[in-house]
Each structure stands twice: as structure tokens, then as C-alpha cells.
Amino acid sequence: MARILVAEDDADIARLIEFQLKVSGFEVTLATDGAEAVEKVKASPPDLILIDWMMPVMDGLTALTHLKSDPATERIPVILMTAKAQTADIRTGMDAGAAAYLVKPFPLEQLISTIQGVMA
Amino acid sequence: MRTRRYRWDTGLRVRVLGLVVFLLLVVFGLGAMLSETFVRVERLQERADQTRQNMVMMEEVTGSFAELTSALRGYLLSGQDDFLNPYSSANIRVHSLLAQLKASATADPAQATRVNQIIDLVERWQTSVAEPEIAAKRAGNPTAGNLVSSGTGLSYTEEIRATGQAYVSTEATRLESELASARSASVYMRLLTWAGASLAAALALIGFLIFARGVTRATRKLAAAAEAIARGERGVVIEDTLGGELQEVAEAFSSMSMTLAAQEEELTAQQEELVAQNEQLMAQQEQLQERAKTLELQDARLSRLNRMGEAMIGTIELEQLGRVILDELIDLFGGTGGALLVSSEYGDRMILRVQRWLSPRLVGKTVPIAGPIAQCMATGDVILSRYPETMTKLPVWDTEAPAAQEVYVPLIHAGRVLAVVVVACAKSGALPPETLGLCPGLSRQAATAVAAALNHDEVRRALQSLQEQAAHVEELNAQLEEERDRAAAQLDIYLSIVTTMRAGAWMTDTGGRLLVVNDTFRKFFGEVPPEATMDEVLSRVSAQLMPNDTFPETVRSLVYGREGTGEGVLRLVTGYVLQWSSAPVGRGNDPVGRLFTFQDVTELAELDRLKSEFVNTVSHELRTPLTSIMGYLSLVVSGQVGPLQPQQKEFLEVVIRNTSRLASLINDLLDIQRIESGRNPVQPRWVSLTKVVGQAAETLRMAAAQKGLAFQVNLPEQDLPDVFADPERLMQIATNLISNAVKYTKEGGVTITVRAEGQEQVLEVSDTGIGIPPAEQERIFEKFYRGEDRYVREVGGTGLGLSIVRQLVEEHGGTVSVSSQPGVGSCFTVRFPMQVPQEVRH
Numbered sequence: 029m030a031r032i033l034v035a036e037d038d039a040d041i042a043r044l045i046e047f048q049l050k051v052s053g054f055e056v057t058l059a060t061d062g063a064e065a066v067e068k069v070k071a072s073p074p075d076l077i078l079i080d081w082m083m084p085v086m087d088g089l090t091a092l093t094h095l096k097s098d099p100a101t102e103r104i105p106v107i108l109m110t111a112k113a114q115t116a117d118i119r120t121g122m123d124a125g126a127a128a129y130l131v132k133p134f135p136l137e138q139l140i141s142t143i144q145g146v147m148a
Numbered sequence: 149m150r151t152r153r154y155r156w157d158t159g160l161r162v163r164v165l166g167l168v169v170f171l172l173l174v175v176f177g178l179g180a181m182l183s184e185t186f187v188r189v190e191r192l193q194e195r196a197d198q199t200r201q202n203m204v205m206m207e208e209v210t211g212s213f214a215e216l217t218s219a220l221r222g223y224l225l226s227g228q229d230d231f232l233n234p235y236s237s238a239n240i241r242v243h244s245l246l247a248q249l250k251a252s253a254t255a256d257p258a259q260a261t262r263v264n265q266i267i268d269l270v271e272r273w274q275t276s277v278a279e280p281e282i283a284a285k286r287a288g289n290p291t292a293g294n295l296v297s298s299g300t301g302l303s304y305t306e307e308i309r310a311t312g313q314a315y316v317s318t319e320a321t322r323l324e325s326e327l328a329s330a331r332s333a334s335v336y337m338r339l340l341t342w343a344g345a346s347l348a349a350a351l352a353l354i355g356f357l358i359f360a361r362g363v364t365r366a367t368r369k370l371a372a373a374a375e376a377i378a379r380g381e382r383g384v385v386i387e388d389t390l391g392g393e394l395q396e397v398a399e400a401f402s403s404m405s406m407t408l409a410a411q412e413e414e415l416t417a418q419q420e421e422l423v424a425q426n427e428q429l430m431a432q433q434e435q436l437q438e439r440a441k442t443l444e445l446q447d448a449r450l451s452r453l454n455r456m457g458e459a460m461i462g463t464i465e466l467e468q469l470g471r472v473i474l475d476e477l478i479d480l481f482g483g484t485g486g487a488l489l490v491s492s493e494y495g496d497r498m499i500l501r502v503q504r505w506l507s508p509r510l511v512g513k514t515v516p517i518a519g520p521i522a523q524c525m526a527t528g529d530v531i532l533s534r535y536p537e538t539m540t541k542l543p544v545w546d547t548e549a550p551a552a553q554e555v556y557v558p559l560i561h562a563g564r565v566l567a568v569v570v571v572a573c574a575k576s577g578a579l580p581p582e583t584l585g586l587c588p589g590l591s592r593q594a595a596t597a598v599a600a601a602l603n604h605d606e607v608r609r610a611l612q613s614l615q616e617q618a619a620h621v622e623e624l625n626a627q628l629e630e631e632r633d634r635a636a637a638q639l640d641i642y643l644s645i646v647t648t649m650r651a652g653a654w655m656t657d658t659g660g661r662l663l664v665v666n667d668t669f670r671k672f673f674g675e676v677p678p679e680a681t682m683d684e685v686l687s688r689v690s691a692q693l694m695p696n697d698t699f700p701e702t703v704r705s706l707v708y709g710r711e712g713t714g715e716g717v718l719r720l721v722t723g724y725v726l727q728w729s730s731a732p733v734g735r736g737n738d739p740v741g742r743l744f745t746f747q748d749v750t751e752l753a754e755l756d757r758l759k760s761e762f763v764n765t766v767s768h769e770l771r772t773p774l775t776s777i778m779g780y781l782s783l784v785v786s787g788q789v790g791p792l793q794p795q796q797k798e799f800l801e802v803v804i805r806n807t808s809r810l811a812s813l814i815n816d817l818l819d820i821q822r823i824e825s826g827r828n829p830v831q832p833r834w835v836s837l838t839k840v841v842g843q844a845a846e847t848l849r850m851a852a853a854q855k856g857l858a859f860q861v862n863l864p865e866q867d868l869p870d871v872f873a874d875p876e877r878l879m880q881i882a883t884n885l886i887s888n889a890v891k892y893t894k895e896g897g898v899t900i901t902v903r904a905e906g907q908e909q910v911l912e913v914s915d916t917g918i919g920i921p922p923a924e925q926e927r928i929f930e931k932f933y934r935g936e937d938r939y940v941r942e943v944g945g946t947g948l949g950l951s952i953v954r955q956l957v958e959e960h961g962g963t964v965s966v967s968s969q970p971g972v973g974s975c976f977t978v979r980f981p982m983q984v985p986q987e988v989r990h
């Protein structure tokens with residue numbers, strides 16, 4: 029069973045995603061900020077990382093950069109979720125190494141299809 | 149005499165004897181007088197010869213002096229040393245002639261004085277005119293030649309000529325008187341001969357008469373003898389038949405008669421000799437007359453030479469000189485017109501420089517060196533050429549009566565034919581020898597002057613060309629000065645604008661040296677010394693900048709690059725935020741310097757920062773709850789948390805649709821606000837359109853897959869050249885078009901193509917969607933315009949996507965167009981120019 033780490037500071041959204049992913053048959057680990065996410069990924073590397081951009085302590089983009097610069101974690105695909113919908117932001121995210129970019133708000137079907145697309 | 153044998157009357161004897169003695173005395177006296185006269189005639193002849201010689205020498209003196217002056221003039225005009233050779237030879241000739249004249253003139257004090265006077269004049273002319281002039285010319289004194297041409301030189305020349313003429317005329321007068329004396333002496337001699345003969349005859353008659361009175365017997369015979377003698381018979385001898393004294397008388401008479409006859413024969417012979425001598429004298433007189441005529445011609449020649457020399461004094465222009473020479477030669481040959489031909493730069497042709505009485509149109513024309521001209525140049529002789537045998541004529545003789553004959557006179561200087569004078573004559577025929585005799589002198593003098601004039605001509609042409617060049621240079625200078633003034637005036641205007649403007653300003657010349665900074669600049673960067681170098685100013689500017697700011701390098705490349713503009717933002721350590729811009733000042737490609745302005749945007753930057761923070765916050769704060777709403781709604785609708793009534797499900801779907809509409813409205817509003825505020829200018833760089841479109845397509849691939857649409861991306865296999873564009877905006881264009889295509893397509897697929905087409909790169913997004921009715925195709929790019937189609941309304945949107953696309957495409961100098969058929973599909977085509985568009989270039 030594929031394991032997904034979800035880093036999201038908003039508890040409502042974290043729960044929503046966790047629910048949907050579990051329903052779709054994934055194993056889910058949660059983190060509430062970027063630093064925690066990096067820690068958990070290093071402790072136990074997941075198959076995919078779903079990370080919010082704007083988070084306290086360490087934002088998602090910084091965490092993404094950290095992960096991509098570490099040889100142990102650089103191969104794990106990362107999907108960036110964010111309310112930053114401007115094209116400049118999308119480019120920044122893609123350039124940092126994100127496999128996909130989900131603009132909030134997004135329908136749950138899009139979340140699942142994006143994850144399937146990235147993992148395929 | 150046999151007087152002793154016959155008794156003679158003493159008285160008769162004495163008388164006869166006395167008579168005879170007297171007769172002999174008379175005859176001998178006459179003989180002595182004749183021989184004395186003969187000697188006198190011979191002496192007269194000798195003196196006449198001497199006089200003639202003196203005259204000739206004096207002519208030569210004046211002639212040589214004329215050559216002396218013309219040679220000097222030639223040297224002074226030309227400055228060439230070879231003119232001094234004729235000058236020296238003429239000088240020696242003058243002096244030797246004058247020495248001879250002085251030796252022969254000792255008999256006549258008046259003539260001796262004249263000769264001395266001429267010697268003195270020549271000496272003075274040389275010491276006070278000729279030598280100083282030569283010295284002045286050698287020293288390069290420009291006034292050289294003034295003395296010769298001025299009154300001083302001319303008065304010497306004139307005085308020498310006048311004295312020479314006085315001498316010649318006195319000698320001529322003397323010659324006349326000597327000839328007259330010789331003539332009268334010869335007449336006297338003839339008279340004397342006749343007188344002697346007559347006297348002898350008379351005395352013989354008287355003797356006879358005396359004898360006859362005393363001797364009657366012999367009267368008849370004596371009478372007959374006397375008659376015979378009277379008839380002119382000589383050697384009459386009385387026959388011996390008389391006897392006695394008479395016989396003696398008769399014998400004496402006979403003897404006397406014989407003597408008379410012998411003497412008469414002698415006298416006759418002498419007379420014949422005298423006649424012959426007289427004839428010789430006459431012949432000599434004729435010779436003398438002829439010589440006098442020649443002298444007259446020589447005088448004419450001298451006066452011609454003098455006339456031409458005088459006319460040529462001070463004439464250095466070839467045209468003026470040519471007229472003088474032509475007039476003289478036309479007059480000499482009795483011509484109707486003439487022309488001066490000068491060697492031209494074309495070796496085989498001569499150029500006609502001066503004409504007289506022909507046609508002004510001839511001047512400047514060239515004549516081939518052929519026929520009589522060639523002959524004249526080859527031989528150096530005067531050539532006569534008669535029509536119609538002439539093969540080569542001048543192009544047009546414009547005289548009414550065509551010339552019957554042309555005379556070609558070569559002007560030879562320093563062994564070279566410089567020019568040829570052609571004189572047209574109305575009458576043909578050989579030239580008289582005296583005319584031909586004048587030619588060499590005239591042509592020599594003319595050649596000297598023409599040589600000098602040609603030299604002068606060349607110098608004048610060179611000078612003229614120099615003057616023209618100088619004028620041209622002056623003109624260029626004036627233009628340059630004018631341009632400099634204009635640039636300076638322009639600079640003044642710029643400087644006054646700079647010092648009074650509110651933004652900080654720094655102006656440099658093209659080499660970076662400080663022209664001016666204003667007070668605002670000093671407020672930002674501190675005091676700057678006047679005329680500071682660019683490095684001095686930049687060191688002060690750098691001190692105010694954040695570390696690692698590249699502004700100084702940017703400034704250097706702008707100043708040394710001379711062209712182009714630049715702009716940007718500077719943050720100073722003092723907290724100022726400055727918007728700088730730079731542009732060259734001056735006209736077109738000729739800048740006089742460069743201006744940097746620094747606008748204080750500290751407050752604006754702070755506002756901007758606050759605003760973007762606000763926008764970020766708002767978008768985050770709005771989207772986060774929207775994400776929850778949407779997520780949980782879709783979770784509920786999907787039935788994963790429990791079954792729903794169909795109506796409940798339908799209503800919840802409406803909520804979901806409007807929630808996503810709200811989300812995209814937020815995005816579009818933020819985009820359009822950003823573009824329209826102009827706060828975020830286009831920042832183009834070289835970027836691959838293929839790569840950007842590929843990225844945009846990937847972000848939307850999922851959305852298409854979710855709707856079950858085919859999603860085809862056709863990117864070129866070979867790399868296309870980069871386009872000069874803002875990558876963010878390219879991304880937005882591609883994203884908007886692709887997301888629209890996905891949104892309005894229910895089934896089928898979306899195809900994205902990038903390709904090069906001529907000088908453009910093309911992005912094509914086509915779909916098999918609902919299509920756009922032709923009536924709406926124009927309006928879809930308008931802001932907030934939404935299609936009438938029910939499905940469009942259902943899908944939802946802000947009506948801003950395509951208007952943003954068009955705005956961004958046009959900002960990049962591109963075009964966007966649509967072709968569509970309702971129910972079949974749409975195809976949006978964007979064309980970007982591959983060159984750098986003018987309006988986005990720095």
C-alpha cells in the first residue's frame with residue numbers, strides 16, 4: 029500500500045485530505061509544518077509527499093527545496109498545494125522541483141487524479 | 149730740237165720756247181691736281197666705310213642691350229638660372245662693341261662723348277638696376293622685378309636707346325656728307341680732265357697762230373697741221389719740205405704734236421681710269437644706299453622689338469601676353485587674325501589659348517599636332533601653309549574671308565618649342581626676306597616671355613587649387629563650428645532641465661566625466677566634486693548601495709555602450725528606494741552624454757510591499773476556507789460518507805460549481821489587477837516558448853484526464869530559437885488558453901502545438917468543444933464578456949481569461965486570433981515575433 033505524507037497546517041483541510049486518501053486506499057502520515065514534514069520524511073521515506081506552501085515554522089517551498097537537495101529524498105515526488113494561484117508562483121513551485129501543483133481550492137477528484145498521474 | 153742748224157729770229161724762238169715750256173707746265177700741273185684729287189676720293193671712301201661700320205656696331209649695341217633686358221626680365225619672372233646665360237653673353241657683347249666704338253670715335257669728340265655716355269649708362273644700369281634685382285631675386289625678395297619694370301629701369305633703357313639713335317643719325321649725316329664730298333671730287337676730276345684737254349688744244353692753237361704770223365711759207369702746211377690738230381688728230385707731223393728754221397719749227401711742231409698726242413693719250417687713259425673709278429664710286433654709293441635701307445629695316449625691327457618688349461613689360465598673364473605677341477606678328481605678316489597654340493597635357497594635341505580677330509569660341513579647343521604644326525615643331529622654322537593643300541586646319545577659321553595662307557611661327561625656349569603662333573593671311577605668297585629676318589628676334593623675345601607666362605600660369609593654377617582647397621576646408625570648419633554651437637546650445641538646455649528637475653539627476657559626457665548633478669542627487673549620494681570622473685561618482689554612489697549591488701557595472705556598460713536605455717530600482721543603506729532610469733542625451737546617433745535620474749519611490753515601494761502582502765494574505769485567507777468548503781462538499785456529494793437524496797445531491801453540486809467560480813474569480817481579479825496597475829512591468833528575457841508551453845500543459849493534463857479528454861501536446865522535435873519575452877506572462881497565456889479549451893470541451897480532446905512559421909513562433913490550442921458562434925468571435929476577447937451558450941453559463945467563469953491573453957500577447961508584440969465552428973470546435977492561434985520587438989527592448 030502506497031504511503032503518502034501530507035503536510036498541512038489547516039486541520040480541517042488536513043483531515044479532509046486524510047479521509048479522502050484513506051478512502052482511496054493510501055496510507056497517510058500527517059505533519060503540521062515544513063520542518064516536521066522534512067523530519068518525518070527522513071525518518072521514514074513515503075512514496076509521495078503532498079505539501080502545503082504557506083505553513084508556519086518552515087513553509088512548503090523551503091521544505092521542498094530541502095528534500096530535493098538531499099540525495100536520500102530527492103527522488104520522492106512532491107505535489108505542492110497552495111492558495112498562491114498566480115502563474116509566477118506556479119513557475120516558482122515547478123522550478124523548485126514539484127511534480128505537480130494543486131491550486132486551492134481544488135475538487136477532491138482532481139487531488140486523486142493528480143496523485144494517480146504522478147505515481148503512474 | 150735742232151734749233152742751232154737754222155737761223156731763227158730770237159724773238160720767235162724765245163716766244164716759241166716760252167710757250168712750249170708754259171704748255172708743259174700747265175699739263176704737268178693738271179696731272180698733279182688730278183692725282184691729288186684721286187687720293188682724296190680714296191680717303192673719302194675709306195672714311196665712309198668706317199662710318200658705316202660704326203653705325204652697324206651701334207645698332208648691335210642697342211639690339212644686344214634689348215636682349216640683355218629681356219633676358220633679365222625672363223630671369224626675374226621665372227627665377228630660372230638658365231635665363232642668366234643669355235644675359236651674360238649679351239652683356240659681354242655690349243661691352244666689347246662699346247670698346248671698339250670708343251676706339252674708333254677718337255676723331256669726333258661729340259661722338260666720343262656719346263659713346264662714353266652709353267658706356268656710363270650701361271654701367272649704371274647694371275650696378276643700380278640689374279645686379280640688385282638679380283641679388284633680390286636670388287634672396288627670394290618678392291618685389292624683385294620692380295626696378296626693371298619701373299621708371300628707373302625704363303629710363304635707362306630709353307636713354308641708351310635715344311643716345312644710340314643720336315649716334316647713328318650723326319654717323320648717317322656724316323656718311324651723307326662724305327658721300328657728297330666724294331661725288332663732288334669725282335665731278336671735279338672730270339672737269340679737270342676736260343679743262344686740261346681744252347687748255348692744251350687752245351695753247352697749241354695759240355702757238356700755231358704765233359708761229360704762222362712769223363713764218364708765212366709754212367703757213368699752209370702748219371695751218372693744215374693745226375687744222376688737223378684742231379680736228380682732233382694727234383701726232384700731226386709737218387713734212388720736211390719746209391727747210392731752214394721753219395723746218396725746225398715744223399719739226400718742233402711735229403714733236404710737240406707728238407708729245408701732245410702722247411700726253412693726251414695719257415690723259416685719256418687717266419680719264420678712263422677716273423670714269424671707271426667714278427663708276428666704282430657710284431656702285432659703292434648704291435651699295436651704301438642699300439645698306440642704309442637695311443639699316444632702316446633694322447631700325448624698324450629694333451623698334452618692333454622695343455614696342456613688343458614695352459608691351460610685354462609687366463605682362464605675366466598668358467592671355468594678355470598672347471594678345472601682344474599675336475598683334476605684333478599679325479601686323480608683321482599683314483594677317484587677318486591669329487592664334488597662340490600651347491602644348492597641352494595631351495601629348496599629341498596642342499591647346500588654343502589665345503586668339504585675335506578669329507572667334508572667342510576657339511579658345512580652349514585642342515588641335516592635333518600634325519601637318520604644318522608638326523613640321524613647325526620638328527624643324528623650329530617658320531612654316532607657310534597654303535590652302536587648299538593644308539591637310540590640318542584649325543577647327544574653325546571664323547573670318548568671313550577664309551585665309552589663303554597660314555604662317556606658323558614656333559616659339560622656342562631652352563631648345564624646346566613651347567608654343568606655336570598661327571597667323572592667317574588673306575593673301576598668299578612668299579614672305580619678303582626682311583619680314584622673315586625679323587621673325588627670329590621677335591619669336592625669341594616672345595618665347596622668353598611666354599615661357600615665363602606659362603611658368604606663372606602653372607604657379608597660378610596651383611595657387612588657385614590651393615585656394616579652392618583652403619576655401620573648402622574653411623567651409624567644413626564653419627559647418628563644424630555651427631554643429632558644435634548647436635550641440636552646446638542643446639547641452640545648455642539639457643543642463644538647465646537637469647538642475648531644475650525634482651528627481652535626482654546625474655549627467656555625464658560620453659566619456660563618463662561629470663557634467664552636472666542636482667541638489668536631489670546630492671541629498672541621496674552626498675557631495676560630488678565638479679568634473680568628477682565616472683569612477684569618483686560611482687564610488688560615492690556605491691557607498692550608499694546595499695553590498696553586491698550591480699548598479700555600478702550597469703552604469704559603466706550604459707555609458708560606454710553610448711546607446712540604449714536602462715531602468716531599475718535601487719535600495720540605499722539610508723532606506724531610500726530609488727527608481728532609476730537612464731537615457732542618452734543628444735540627437736540621434738550623436739549623443740553628447742547620458743542622463744541618469746533617480747526618482748524617490750520609497751513610499752510607493754512601501755505601499756507596494758504592503759499591498760502585495762495584503763493580496764497574498766487575502767488570497768490565502770480566502771482560498772483556505774474555500775478549499776475546506778469545496779473538499780467537504782465534494783466528499784459529501786461523492787456519497788462516500790453516506791447516501792444522498794437526488795435533490796440534495798443536485799443542490800450540493802450547485803454549491804460546488806459556484807464555489808469553484810468564486811475561486812477562479814479571485815484568481816482572475818488578482819491577475820487583472822496586477823496587469824492594469826502597471827506596477828509589474830514586462831521583464832522580458834530570452835526564453836524557450838516550447839519549454840514554457842510544455843510546463844503549462846503539464847499542470848493541466850490532470851484536469852483534461854479527469855474529464856476523459858484526449859490531451860495531445862505537439863512540441864517541435866528540434867529546439868526552436870528562444871523568444872524575447874516575459875516567461876511568467878507566456879506561462880499565463882498558455883495556461884489560460886489550455887484551461888479554457890479543457891473547460892469548454894465535453895468530449896473529444898485538446899491539442900496543443902508549438903511550431904515555427906517564418907519569422908514567428910506559433911502556439912496553437914485547438915479543441916473539439918462547443919465552439920464559438922461567428923457573431924461572438926470578435927467579442928470574446930472583451931473584458932467580462934461571456935458567451936450566450938447555456939453550457940458556458942453552466943461552466944462558469946469571470947469573462948476575463950481571454951482579455952488577459954490578448955493584453956499579454958499584445959504586450960509582446962504578438963497577435964492572437966480564433967477560428968471556430970459551433971459544435972465542432974475552436975482553435976486559438978498566438979503568434980510571437982522571433983525578433984526583439986522595439987517597445988520591449990532596453
